[in-house]
Amino acid sequence: MQKRLTLLGSTGSIGDSTLDVVARHPQRFSVYALTAHRNGEKLVEQCLRFTPEVAVVGDADTAAQVERKLREAGSKTVVTYGPQALVEVSKSDGCDTVVAAIVGAAGLAPTLAAAKAGKQILLANKEALVMSGDIFIDAVCDSGAVLLPLDSEHNAVFQCFPRENAQRDGVTKIILTASGGPFRTREPSTLVNVTPDEACKHPNWSMGRKISVDSATMMNKGLEVIEAHYLFDLPGERIDVLIHPQSVIHSMVSYADGSVLAQLGNPDMRTPIAHALAYPERVDSGVAQLDLAQIATLTFEKPDYERFPCLALAMQALSAGGVASTALNAANEVAVEAFLNRRIGFMAIAQTVDAVLNALENRTASSLEVVLEADAAARRAAHTIIDSLPVPA
Ligand code: NAD
Ligand code: MG
Numbered sequence: 521m522q523k524r525l526t527l528l529g530s531t532g533s534i535g536d537s538t539l540d541v542v543a544r545h546p547q548r549f550s551v552y553a554l555t556a557h558r559n560g561e562k563l564v565e566q567c568l569r570f571t572p573e574v575a576v577v578g579d580a581d582t583a584a585q586v587e588r589k590l591r592e593a594g595s596k597t598v599v600t601y602g603p604q605a606l607v608e609v610s611k612s613d614g615c616d617t618v619v620a621a622i623v624g625a626a627g628l629a630p631t632l633a634a635a636k637a638g639k640q641i642l643l644a645n646k647e648a649l650v651m652s653g654d655i656f657i658d659a660v661c662d663s664g665a666v667l668l669p670l671d672s673e674h675n676a677v678f679q680c681f682p683r684e685n686a687q688r689d690g691v692t693k694i695i696l697t698a699s700g701g702p703f704r705t706r707e708p709s710t711l712v713n714v715t716p717d718e719a720c721k722h723p724n725w726s727m728g729r730k731i732s733v734d735s736a737t738m739m740n741k742g743l744e745v746i747e748a749h750y751l752f753d754l755p756g757e758r759i760d761v762l763i764h765p766q767s768v769i770h771s772m773v774s775y776a777d778g779s780v781l782a783q784l785g786n787p788d789m790r791t792p793i794a795h796a797l798a799y800p801e802r803v804d805s806g807v808a809q810l811d812l813a814q815i816a817t818l819t820f821e822k823p824d825y826e827r828f829p830c831l832a833l834a835m836q837a838l839s840a841g842g843v844a845s846t847a848l849n850a851a852n853e854v855a856v857e858a859f860l861n862r863r864i865g866f867m868a869i870a871q872t873v874d875a876v877l878n879a880l881e882n883r884t885a886s887s888l889e890v891v892l893e894a895d896a897a898a899r900r901a902a903h904t905i906i907d908s909l910p911v912p913a
Contacts, residue, residue, distance in 0.1 A: 526610055526612070528609075530566055548797075563586055576605045625850065650848075652891055680781035681773055697764040698761055698763050708827050739856075743852075786807055846885065848876075862912060875905045
């Protein structure tokens with residue numbers, strides 16, 4: 521049976537990689553909906569190639585431009601816009617699978633709608649899970665939705681994790697690998713002066729700018745520890761982070777008998793995407809086979825929490841529980857945007873997140889409303905802190 525996809529965030533890095541895999545298997549996958557925020561031109565190209573029924577953009581002006589170009593080209597794709605339109609295409613009967621590849625909290629509402637509608641969800645948008653935690657997982661369990669991780673580490677863990685619940689007792693821990701990003705060996709005193717372009721120059725992966733900055737601060741790995749906690753139901757103490765600069769081992773699972781299972785591959789997101797799209801089958805992803813003799817050396821080291829305070833902050837937020845992870849994620853999104861706009865320096869990202877976590881009172885994440893309030897409060901607090909910080913030279 522052909523899978524019908526809604527691809528949230530189709531114009532991004534994960535969106536590109538997903539469509540690359542989809543195009544290799546036209547008999548297996550077809551596209552019901554594509555969504556973009558402001559990049560109407562790219563969305564038009566994608567619509568002409570993949571002929572979705574619906575295309576969604578962020579605002580009325582972009583929708584009008586996209587609509588005009590599609591009609592000129594003879595396309596029948598219906599164009600809609602705004603947050604509610606994202607929710608509609610995620611829960612629609614027109615699709616059975618939703619690829620969640622919007623960046624940040626904007627992806628929560630449509631991804632949660634897909635969970636409530638019992639879809640198969642291929643999750644890249646880790647921020648949505650980090651901010652809503654148990655509420656998201658409960659929605660998946662209640663509706664019988666299927667959640668498959670696209671994040672390379674979590675996809676690797678999923679591949680190495682026991683399938684049967686009864687065998688889970690044998691798992692001792694998850695080991696998430698991390699490249700260490702572009703500043704793993706840079707002199708710490710020079711980090712205050714790094715530019716957005718330097719922070720976005722990841723050594724192994726080509727990704728959107730927000731996650732690239734998160735990789736440079738290692739907040740990305742912190743968010744991934746929280747993501748792993750919710751996906752695999754293990755406490756933070758049983759989720760380790762291991763620096764592995766080559767990004768060949770994408771993560772590991774340790775077992776009580778001393779076995780460690782790892783998933784390896786070239787660092788290319790099309791591998792986890794193809795794995796999740798075709799699951800439980802295996803299909804060509806376009807990624808070259810791994811050549812370990814040529815790579816020759818794999819190395820490992822412990823993470824340096826002083827160099828990467830964001831990693832420590834995320835682990836603290838996970839152990840604090842409640843809405844601390846929601847606040848961490850919200851403060852980080854605001855701080856990363858301020859850094860990308862050259863409003864604050866690189867080290868001020870961690871400073872802002874730390875200050876927000878200290879300023880806000882933690883609460884139990886008892887409902888979606890409480891979570892959204894915590895998200896909004898953390899954003900306001902982050903803006904206030906950023907307003908008090910100097911503009912970098
Ligand atoms: P990106 O910036 O390249 O793309 C983001 C997509 O989201 C775009 O299509 C954009 O139009 C859309 N978008 C942005 N803001 C939006 C809004 N307010 N409303 C609706 N749509 C909006 O980002 P990316 O690198 O593709 O990452 C997407 C998600 O996947 C992130 O959560 C990231 O953490 C996760 N992820 C990415 C990678 C990677 O290799 N790129 C790996 C693992 C996880
Ligand atoms: Mg990852």
